[in-house]
Amino acid sequence: MVTPTVRLNPEQQEAVEHTEGPLLVLAGAGTGKTRVITARIAHLLRNGILPEQVLAMTFTNKAAREMRERIAGIVGEERAQFLTMGTFHSFCARLLRRHGEIVGLPRQYTICDSADQLATVRAALRELRVGEEKVKPSAALSQISLWKNQLIGPEQALDLPGDDRDELIARAFRKYEASLRRSRVVDFDDLLLMTLRVMREDAKLLGRLQEQYRYLLVDEYQDTNGPQYEILRLLSSQHRNLCVVGDDDQSIYGWRGADVRKILRFDQDFPEAKIVRLETNYRCTPEILDAANKVIANNRARHPKELRAFEDSGVPVTWLGLYDELQEASMIVTEIRQTVERGEANFGDFAILFRTQSQPRAFEAELRRQKLPYQLTGSQSFFDRKEVRDVLAYLKLLANPEDEVSLLRVINTPPRGVGKGTIEALVGAATEAGSTANQIIDGLIADEASGPKIPPKAMKSLRELFGNLGSLRMQLAHGEPLSEIVAELLTRVDYKAEVERQYDDQQTREARWNGVLEVVDFAVNYTRQARKPTLDGFLEELALNAEDQREEAEEERPQAVSLMTLHAAKGLEWPRVYLVGFEEGTLPHKRSAAEGSVEEERRLAYVGMTRARRVLTVSWAEQRTRYGRPAPCHVSRFFFEATGETPHRGWVAADAAHPVR
DNA sequence: CGATTCCCTCTTTTT
DNA sequence: GAGGGAATCG
Ligand SMILES: Nc1ncnc2c1ncn2[C@@H]1O[C@H](COP(=O)(O)OP(=O)(O)OP(=O)(O)O)[C@@H](O)[C@H]1O
Numbered sequence: 175m176v177t178p179t180v181r182l183n184p185e186q187q188e189a190v191e192h193t194e195g196p197l198l199v200l201a202g203a204g205t206g207k208t209r210v211i212t213a214r215i216a217h218l219l220r221n222g223i224l225p226e227q228v229l230a231m232t233f234t235n236k237a238a239r240e241m242r243e244r245i246a247g248i249v250g251e252e253r254a255q256f257l258t259m260g261t262f263h264s265f266c267a268r269l270l271r272r273h274g275e276i277v278g279l280p281r282q283y284t285i286c287d288s289a290d291q292l293a294t295v296r297a298a299l300r301e302l303r304v305g306e307e308k309v310k311p312s313a314a315l316s317q318i319s320l321w322k323n324q325l326i327g328p329e330q331a332l333d334l335p336g337d338d339r340d341e342l343i344a345r346a347f348r349k350y351e352a353s354l355r356r357s358r359v360v361d362f363d364d365l366l367l368m369t370l371r372v373m374r375e376d377a378k379l380l381g382r383l384q385e386q387y388r389y390l391l392v393d394e395y396q397d398t399n400g401p402q403y404e405i406l407r408l409l410s411s412q413h414r415n416l417c418v419v420g421d422d423d424q425s426i427y428g429w430r431g432a433d434v435r436k437i438l439r440f441d442q443d444f445p446e447a448k449i450v451r452l453e454t455n456y457r458c459t460p461e462i463l464d465a466a467n468k469v470i471a472n473n474r475a476r477h478p479k480e481l482r483a484f485e486d487s488g489v490p491v492t493w494l495g496l497y498d499e500l501q502e503a504s505m506i507v508t509e510i511r512q513t514v515e516r517g518e519a520n521f522g523d524f525a526i527l528f529r530t531q532s533q534p535r536a537f538e539a540e541l542r543r544q545k546l547p548y549q550l551t552g553s554q555s556f557f558d559r560k561e562v563r564d565v566l567a568y569l570k571l572l573a574n575p576e577d578e579v580s581l582l583r584v585i586n587t588p589p590r591g592v593g594k595g596t597i598e599a600l601v602g603a604a605t606e607a608g609s610t611a612n613q614i615i616d617g618l619i620a621d622e623a624s625g626p627k628i629p630p631k632a633m634k635s636l637r638e639l640f641g642n643l644g645s646l647r648m649q650l651a652h653g654e655p656l657s658e659i660v661a662e663l664l665t666r667v668d669y670k671a672e673v674e675r676q677y678d679d680q681q682t683r684e685a686r687w688n689g690v691l692e693v694v695d696f697a698v699n700y701t702r703q704a705r706k707p708t709l710d711g712f713l714e715e716l717a718l719n720a721e722d723q724r725e726e727a728e729e730e731r732p733q734a735v736s737l738m739t740l741h742a743a744k745g746l747e748w749p750r751v752y753l754v755g756f757e758e759g760t761l762p763h764k765r766s767a768a769e770g771s772v773e774e775e776r777r778l779a780y781v782g783m784t785r786a787r788r789v790l791t792v793s794w795a796e797q798r799t800r801y802g803r804p805a806p807c808h809v810s811r812f813f814f815e816a817t818g819e820t821p822h823r824g825w826v827a828a829d830a831a832h833p834v835r
Numbered sequence: 836c837g838a839t840t841c842c843c844t845c846t847t848t849t850t
Numbered sequence: 851g852a853g854g855g856a857a858t859c860g
Contacts, residue, residue: 234850263850288849362850429848532846552849560853586836593836629836718850741848763847778848801845802851 180213180248182206189417189450190214193221193389196410196444199419200437202481203466203784204457207419208745211391212241214417215257216248218389225256229387229409231402233394235260235719237745241393258387262402263362264718266369270360271710273379277371279360282710284574285717286359289558291315293579298349301605304342314343316429318350322363323399323431327351356610357578366401373408384412394745395420395440399431407443414444422477423470424781426741428774438477453480455784457747459488462790465816466783472815473773485787493817494793495809499533499755502795503540506752509791510735511544513750521547525736525748527782529761533754534737547734552742557720561673561689566716568663572646573709575612578604582611588672590635599626615640642666656707657698664690740782751786753779756794757807758828767829779812792816 182190186206189199190213199207215228232238238259246254258265270279286294295318296311317340321331328348332341354361360368373380390410392398395418398406410416418440425434441447455463460483467481496502506526513519526537534550541548556562564587567580574580582601586592600611603626607614615636617624622633646666650659664670669690677683700715701707736748740761755761762775783790794809808826813819826833 261850365850426848427850430850530847554849558853589837591836595836631836739848760847765847774848799851 180209182213183454185450185452186210190217192448193218194415196414196447197417198440198447199450199452201452202421202423202455202479204455205452206456207452208393211393211419212244214391215245219249219253223389225253227386227388228257230257230259230391231262232259233261233397233745235264263365266365267714267718269369270365273372274368276376277368279368280358282574283358283360284570284577284713286361286579287717290579291361294350294353295346297353298346301349302342302345309339309342314346317343318347319363320431321347322367323401325400353578356576358574358576366405370401370404380408384409388413388415390416392418396422396425396434396437397427397432398436399433403436423777424744426744426774426778426781428771453482454484455481456484457787458483458784459485459788461488461490462783462786465491466780469776469812469815470780473776475773488788492791493813494791496793496795498795498797499536499799502754502793503536506793507537507540507544507546511546519750520733521735522733523749525785526752526754527738527740527743527785528755529740529763531739537737541735549734549736551736551738559689561686562693565690565693569709570713572643572650573713576610578610588667591631592635596628596632599628650709656701656709656712657694660694660697740778743785744781747785747787749787750789753782753792756792756810756813758810758826759807761810762828764828776812
């Protein structure tokens with residue numbers, strides 16, 4: 175029998191076969207690093223390693239799914255299904271569901287999303303009487319997250335040198351942590367941190383995990399942060415079979431605590447490590463690779479590497495300066511349509527990549543106008559819709575009665591006479607007692623004299639709400655299917671009437687209600703495909719994997735133009751790529767330039783350019799609508815770096831005070 | 836308490 | 851240009 179296999183060059187082959195001991199594959203874009211991981215797992219399985227012994231970390235769950243499919247194609251689905259593969263976060267979430275109690279995490283914990291995190295920070299700042307103009311909640315949240323990822327707790331943060339503002343944020347940090355714990359909620363960072371604590375506190379469990387996961391593999395290692403690295407170090411400390419692959423030039427998550435130095439110092443952490451370098455790029459034409467290499471060569475902090483194109487010469491990179499974002503969109507969409515009409519490509523061969531989430535708007539409008547199929551990846555907007563958040567808050571509250579943010583969100587949605595005064599009284603009583611609004615209300619229901627005085631109408635509504643939640647929880651406990659529960663919930667709170675009350679035109683009502691129905695669809699889908707469907711599991715999927723849930727629910731759209739951010743495009747490739755909005759202020763982004771992280775922006779440009787296999791078009795506009803007003807733009811400095819042209823008179827850098835003269 | 840209106844901010848990137 | 855929050859009135 176001929177075993178199906180993948181083509182590898184000698185260096186890749188060497189990496190695949192070096193199965194014992196630490197291994198670093200450090201190589202540039204498109205050199206086949208991910209292919210090494212895939213082939214290596216297949217190689218392990220062919221050599222008698224059980225799939226249960228393999229743990230592979232990818233950067234997104236989608237990447238994990240694709241890799242699993244590829245491996246299934248080589249060794250068969252019946253074995254591939256037992257591989258442990260996914261993001262660090264989903265691995266940790268699963269581990270905590272089983273073993274979180276070791277660090278005091280109740281089994282029915284819920285994961286809060288970014289909006290809930292922000293609401294918690296906002297509440298903390300309010301409690302400290304810090305105005306939002308003094309400390310922006312979003313800024314406080316990213317500082318808190320950075321601290322957490324550096325393993326700095328609230329008390330240590332308070333001791334850190336800093337100005338008044340830092341101290342306020344540190345105090346908000348303390349309150350933030352306390353609210354999450356009271357609410358039995360963990361944030362994304364907690365998933366990693368608590369896993370780490372579990373591993374450190376329970377040596378026997380750690381031993382079992384080390385025993386089970388004999389072979390660790392990590393893709394995109396350059397974007398691993400401190401806690402993730404620590405988890406890897408603990409898991410691999412006995413057998414040291416840790417294979418990591420990455421490219422320091424593609425490190426684009428520094429703002430989230432990722433530390434490139436980890437990959438550059440791998441041989442210090444693992445002195446016996448074997449290091450493999452791959453120097454042939456199998457993805458891009460020489461023209462594309464040359465332009466990308468010229469850009470990245472301007473970074474000072476990097477490991478220089480050889481990178482040769484395997485492909486034959488193709489067409490030159492197209493540099494396209496246009497009037498505004500409307501012209502940019504119509505020009506590009508028209509070109510895509512005409513290329514497909516000429517039979518030279520399919521819609522799925524195209525990607526439009528951009529720096530920020532505000533950019534796709536014009537492209538979406540134009541794609542719809544010209545009726546081309548497209549897929550916008552990574553858009554949070556669906557989960558930010560009010561009706562979707564409302565329904566999810568109800569579900570989170572069902573799963574976790576102590577979830578304060580969710581309770582406060584739904585307590586008067588639909589309006590049921592529980593107003594500002596009542597809410598303040600409840601929260602005040604909770605804060606004073608160091609408990610939660612849920613417990614105060616439970617107390618009041620048992621004995622109205624036990625807590626703050628609440629208007630009778632509000633009290634009646636709270637009884638009804640809690641009665642409904644209670645009986646739904648009961649049904650849940652009796653194993654009623656999730657989809658039924660969601661439907662029943664909507665009936666009980668009469669959410670449809672709420673949608674109709676809020677919006678008066680029929681079209682909006684329908685659109686909003688469809689959002690609700692889509693959540694119901696997610697639940698149906700999840701119930702169907704999950705091995706053991708639970709509400710906790712469903713919410714976990716939504717928190718860690720929202721994107722996939724939406725995709726599953728939508729009809730297959732195999733031939734569609736891809737639209738995504740440069741961050742989301744990492745690791746992917748298309749025959750034809752448009753890198754749009756190539757402007758000072760956008761790429762490099764104004765804020766990055768101000769923070770002195772232009773090198774990371776340059777890496778983003780490098781990632782974007784190297785996604786293209788055969789045709790790369792880079793575009794910019796002279797003016798762009800910002801906050802509803804047109805603002806002048808200048809082509810990105812990366813254009814000059816790639817082409818060797820010099821800025822003309824009047825060109826202005828994002829971080830410069832004066833135009834070039 | 837709830838509905839309406841105005842006004843402000845926001846745009847970095849994500850698990 | 852949208853969406854959320856504060857202010858204001860019924
Ligand atoms: N030995 C090989 N021969 C031919 N093609 C290869 C070989 N190795 C990889 N490829 C192809 O090269 C392209 C890039 O591979 P892969 O995605 O594994 O690279 P990578 O190093 O992970 O890239 P990046 O870091 O840019 O995401 C893919 O299309 C892959 O199929």
